[in-house]
Structure formats: C-alpha cells, structure tokens
Amino acid sequence: MNTVSSALEYWPSPPPWGWKADDLDHLPAEGPNGEPDFFKHVELIDGALVFMSPQKRFHQRMIRRLTAALDEQAPESLSAVDQMDVKLGHRTRPCPDIVVIDTVAADDDERTFYTPDEVRLVVEIVSPESEDRDRKTKPFRYAEAGIRHFWRVENNDGKAVVYVYELDPATGAYGLTGIHHGHLTVPVPFPID
Structure with a gap:
C-alpha cells in the first residue's frame, strides 16, 4: 500500500510512486530520523517535496x-x-x-x-x-x-x-x-x- 509511512522508507529519495498533494496532510511531526518539526514548512511542487528555508x-x-x-x-x-x-x-x-x-x-x-x-x-x-x-x-x-x-x-x-x-x-x-x-x-x- 502506498502510504506516507511506506514512502518515508525511501527517504531521502521520493517513493517510486511519487508524492501526492494529500500526503502533506499525513506527514509526521518529526522527520524520518526524529528531527523535530522536520515537515513543518514543506510544499509539493510537481511531485517533489520542497523544504522552505527560514524567512528573512x-x-x-x-x-x-x-x-x-x-x-x-x-x-x-x-x-x-x-x-x-x-x-x-x-x-x-x-x-x-x-x-x-x-x-x-x-x-x-x-x-x-x-x-x-x-x-x-x-x-x-x-x-x-x-x-x-x-x-x-x-x-x-x-x-x-x-x-x-x-x-x-x-x-x-x-x-x-x-x-x-x-x-x-x-x-x-x-x-x-x-x-x-x-x-x-x-x-x-x-x-x-
């Protein structure tokens, strides 16, 4: 089954089936290695997760x-x-x-x-x-x-x-x-x- 949990097994590469817009609602609070707020500010552009840098x-x-x-x-x-x-x-x-x-x-x-x-x-x-x-x-x-x-x-x-x-x-x-x-x-x- 293509779930966010199974997708994270491929991290840092995207899963073979790619990321979908609805996956953003199911990303965990922590990153794949326990990093706090890892997915806090991420967007999806053409199937790729884009992590936003800190704002000036x-x-x-x-x-x-x-x-x-x-x-x-x-x-x-x-x-x-x-x-x-x-x-x-x-x-x-x-x-x-x-x-x-x-x-x-x-x-x-x-x-x-x-x-x-x-x-x-x-x-x-x-x-x-x-x-x-x-x-x-x-x-x-x-x-x-x-x-x-x-x-x-x-x-x-x-x-x-x-x-x-x-x-x-x-x-x-x-x-x-x-x-x-x-x-x-x-x-x-x-x-x-």
Missing part, C-alpha cells in the same frame, strides 16, 4: 503588512490569509505567502488547503532560495489552474517592488499589468490602495 525579516514583514492591508480592504466576501496551501492538482500543492480567498473557505478552521476556484489572488514574496520557483514555476502553475490574479513582491534594497499580473484568458498565461514602487493602487481583484 523583509519576507516576514511583507507577509504581515500585506495580509493586514488586503484583509482590511477586501469586501466582506473575501479574506486574506497567509501561508496556507493551494491544491493545484494531485501532485502540486504550493504554500503561497498570501492568498485572498472566499470568506466561506476562510471561515472553515479545519482546512489545510484551498482550491483554485476559491482563490482570487496569490502573492509570492521572493526570497533568494525561492527565486526560480516564485518567478517561473509557481506563476505558471497558478495560471494553469486558472487563478486570475498573481503578485510577485521583490526586495529592492529593503523596499518592496510589487509586480502585478492578470490571467489572459486567450493565452492562459499571466500578463504584467504594472510594476509598483512605494505605492500600490489596483482596481482588481477588488479596489486596493
């Missing part, structure tokens, strides 16, 4: 401030949450820095992930170790899943630069709609200033 202060500050600002300005039907998985398929379950989702989904305290149809905006804050995933892999997967709005936040000498993208329905890819330094004002997915 800029990253944590942007998550906190943007989540609060988005949640404050969102209509009652939407909520901003941070560091919750989005299940994009049976082998892809990234953990975006921030998502704006339907309030009904946000009110379910038992959830461990959201689905693309519940997500209105995904925000990734780029770290040195996640540059390729945040700039290339994840945006492609979010667009493929039909998530209409994507923001990428970059650190430019301690100041945030926000790259705003919208899904082009004709191509199924994101198109850049703006680069924001110092002040961000956009009309979609809801008026944000």
Whole structure:
C-alpha cells in the first residue's frame, strides 16, 4: 500500500510512486530520523517535496503588512490569509505567502488547503532560495489552474517592488499589468490602495 509511512522508507529519495498533494496532510511531526518539526514548512511542487528555508525579516514583514492591508480592504466576501496551501492538482500543492480567498473557505478552521476556484489572488514574496520557483514555476502553475490574479513582491534594497499580473484568458498565461514602487493602487481583484 502506498502510504506516507511506506514512502518515508525511501527517504531521502521520493517513493517510486511519487508524492501526492494529500500526503502533506499525513506527514509526521518529526522527520524520518526524529528531527523535530522536520515537515513543518514543506510544499509539493510537481511531485517533489520542497523544504522552505527560514524567512528573512523583509519576507516576514511583507507577509504581515500585506495580509493586514488586503484583509482590511477586501469586501466582506473575501479574506486574506497567509501561508496556507493551494491544491493545484494531485501532485502540486504550493504554500503561497498570501492568498485572498472566499470568506466561506476562510471561515472553515479545519482546512489545510484551498482550491483554485476559491482563490482570487496569490502573492509570492521572493526570497533568494525561492527565486526560480516564485518567478517561473509557481506563476505558471497558478495560471494553469486558472487563478486570475498573481503578485510577485521583490526586495529592492529593503523596499518592496510589487509586480502585478492578470490571467489572459486567450493565452492562459499571466500578463504584467504594472510594476509598483512605494505605492500600490489596483482596481482588481477588488479596489486596493
């Protein structure tokens, strides 16, 4: 039987059948050799477990401030949450820095992930170790899943630069709609200033 327990027997290699999105809900608290909180911050990208590195202060500050600002300005039907998985398929379950989702989904305290149809905006804050995933892999997967709005936040000498993208329905890819330094004002997915 292909279980998480049997998959860990192959550690550190992935099991022959690969990791699945639902496996993340069954990973143990400790690592295969008893390491505490080993699987605490892991995401699944194309069937591979990706371990997140510790956050730098800029990253944590942007998550906190943007989540609060988005949640404050969102209509009652939407909520901003941070560091919750989005299940994009049976082998892809990234953990975006921030998502704006339907309030009904946000009110379910038992959830461990959201689905693309519940997500209105995904925000990734780029770290040195996640540059390729945040700039290339994840945006492609979010667009493929039909998530209409994507923001990428970059650190430019301690100041945030926000790259705003919208899904082009004709191509199924994101198109850049703006680069924001110092002040961000956009009309979609809801008026944000």
